[in-house]
Amino acid sequence: MVTGSVEGLAGLVDSALRRRQSGAVAAFVAGAPQEEVALAAVRVLGPDALAPALLAGAAPLGADRMVLVRALDAHPVTGADGLEVLCLTQAARALCGGEDATGVGSAAAGWARATAGWDWITLSRRVAWLAPMAWPQLCGPVGETVCGRAVDVGRGLARAMLRRDYPTAARLARWAALAGRLGTDPGLDLDTVTRHLDLCGDASSRTALHTELARRMTPAAAEGP
Structure with missing residues (x-):
């Protein structure tokens, strides 16, 4: 039940992102038949639940922030x-x-210290789970680590694509795009990666959301037309 709710919320956020709208999270929870399940979905998406505002560089709506606080508390x-x-x-x-x-708290600093002993496969697998932190304003020590090991992240992304592990590939594409925006080269053509994910990725709304955010985070997208 929670998995379906996560997929539903990810689809709504993706749609709001493309339409440059905010307020999807508060509306999602308000209209949910089971509020506890809806809050669990918000908890799973975390910062990505507020993706339209984060991408626009604007403060999230107060109602959306309050819903995220409620989800974290619940x-x-x-x-x-x-x-x-x-x-x-x-x-x-x-x-x-x-x-x-x-x-971004002590946990991120501890995570960054732990990566010193990780090979590139372990690093890419672990950082993939942190994709909802792949925002310039939230990445903190994790982002610094990704920038310092951008080639390793790129290798992990290439490995995921070859294994057809598209959920992981979409998550890593976000970090690779952010590394590029922050001035380091992951060694991949991210436009090609995101196009391939669009064509061959799974049917998951969450994978589609990660892919769209990776596309919007590339340096070329940041520069605009």
Whole structure:
């Protein structure tokens, strides 16, 4: 049930992104038959639930931020959650004004330190789960690590494409695009990657959302026509 709700919300956010609209999250929860399930979906998307505002560089609507806060409170971090969950939670809290957005919390710094012992496959697999943090204003130490190992992220993206693991490829494409925007070269033609994902990717709304965000995050898209 939660998986279906996540897919529904991802589709709404993707549609709002293309139409340059905000407010999809608050409307989604308000119209949901089961509010708890809807809040769980918001919790899963995390910062990406507010993607239209983040992409526009604008402050998210107060109603949308409040829904994200409610989702975080309804589904708090537990001791069994991994470092990636802590990173995403602190990034979402920062977005809602609960933490310093420039530091994005201690978990991200701890994650960045841990990567020193990871090979490129481990790095790409772990950073893929942090795709909802792949925003210039939220990436913090994770973004610095990705920029420092952009070629490794590019290798992970190429590996995912060859394995037809399109959900992972779309997530890594976001980090590769962000690295390019921040001045480092992941060694891939991201326009070709996103076109391939559009044509051959799975039918998941969340993969489609990651792909669209990767496309919008490329340096060429940032420069505009």
